[in-house]
Amino acid sequence: MAIVKVGLLTIGQSPREDVVPEMKPFFLPQIQVLEKGLLDDLSPEEIRRLKPKTGEIPLVTRLRKGSSVQLSEKKISSLLPEAINSMKTKMKVKMVGVLCTNDFQKTEFPPWSIFPFNSLKFLITRIIDIKRLGVVVPLEGQIDAAKKKWKKDKIIVEVKSPYARGKSWEEIAQNFSPKKVEIVILDCMGYKIKDKRALQKLLSVPVLLPRIVLAFAIDQHL
Structure with a gap:
């Protein structure tokens, strides 16, 4: 059985030890999970710049050490397409599952991205x-x-x-x-x-x- 690489992209930081272990028992046996976080390579100051302003829809996610952070839905929407494409090209995954339930339908995403909201x-x-x-x-x-x-x-x-x-x-x-x-x-x-x-x-x-x-x-x- 050939291994299939699947990316899981969190809007926070990876690994999502609070999420992915509970998902793995439901995956088909040939799936190999690779994780990435939208905030993985950002400094604390860069993360602070992503916080929602007054009137913006807030999203909440988990950082690597277990704390949570609120982020601007608008700013996260603009960052997601590049992150999804990066996982496809650099990690060679077949598809990317996004670990966020927000409705991102106003943004265009590649067909190999899967959102739980849909x-x-x-x-x-x-x-x-x-x-x-x-x-x-x-x-x-x-x-x-x-x-x-x-x-x-x-x-x-x-x-x-x-x-x-x-x-x-x-x-x-x-x-x-x-x-x-x-x-x-x-x-x-x-x-x-x-x-x-x-x-x-x-x-x-x-x-x-x-x-x-x-x-x-x-x-x-x-």
Whole structure:
């Protein structure tokens, strides 16, 4: 069986020891994972320049030593195409999976790049017929963007960062339950399998975890 190189590109710093090990069991056996981070070669000052300004959509990601950082969606969008092409040419990967759930559709990307948002959107618009969608995002500043990008009849958004202390999953479930959400999206690559299981047990509805969805999407593109 021939080895197939697949790149995983984080908008933070690699390696993503909090994400990739949970994805690997879902990959086909011939896949060899190579990681790269958008911030790998940047100094602390250069990273600070990527922080969102007032009015810009914030993204949040993890740095190599475990801390988190907020970044400007607009600035990250402009950096991604070159990073994806670089992985293709320098690492000789067949495709690149981007470890971010943001909707980057306003930017043009090469056909060998795979974004979890596209797969998640396909699931909830073409496969799963629902009207009440629950979404969990890491930041208060992402609530409006989440409502716009998922576009369902009824969207209930809760905030819980995978990188910092905040509400418990019990509190999140208590807010979702009265609104009768039919499915929940954990809208960040930082959420873990244990988070999915905890919320799913409390709500008894499907909970979509982007890291698993992305792993299956990569398998299907081989």
